[in-house]
Amino acid sequence: MTDFTLSATVAAPYDDTVERVRGLLADAGFGVLTEIDMAATLQAKLGVETEPRIILGACRPQLAHQALLADPRVATMLPCNVVVAASGDGATVEVFDPAVMTEFSPALANVAREARERLSGMMNALTGEMEGSDAART
Template sequence: MNYGYKKRYSISFGEAVQKTKDALAREGFGVLTEIDVKATLKKKLDVEYDNYVILGACNPQFAFKALQTEKDIGLLLPCNVVVYEEKGNVFVSAILPTVAMGMVDNPALGDIASTVEDKLKRVVDTVIS
């Protein structure tokens, strides 16, 4: 099952992280959390891992609508966007809310999920605009 939307970019990892944050802001998302997976794994397990950052992104307007529709939807929030490096390539990938919220038996979430998904796809597509 495809649960993410991904694109490869020919820019540095650090530049990709910053440009992804900028693209999120253009679409009305704030970054609530930023997890440096590489640093966390090094600290906790003393293992090496590729550059990998998880950005917990939230669009307050749509989060509020989703919470009004389904109280427990917070279990699936915020929308994660990842930036990672693999074999010299940099990728930006975003969760597909239609897939994630498809687990919830509430058809009223469909329009919200579709709208947020369109916005997240634009984020991934416009990291370099």
């Protein structure tokens, strides 16, 4: 396994990108269950300064339920993590690729396929909107 994320870099400011990702996740049928402000956490726990970075724990309950029925151990990989990080004048967005789950449990293939389609669509919408502002999809 060489790559385990879907990623995109956009020229939009970090705060705008975080809000846009939230909206696009909702459009794709995902809710945000958890948020971890990595910069604030590292500052509070270690006293170190880092670029802004947030982990959004996204969940589509229907897919989570199907995944748990297929293999209850998948709970260790839920919710789907979506990371938005400041990157120069823009932001980088990374999503754990649900297809990787099938390497651990082939029973998750159908759920992983749908989750990947929805998350890829979200990433494509993010970069498609930003085409006029030097967005790059990787």
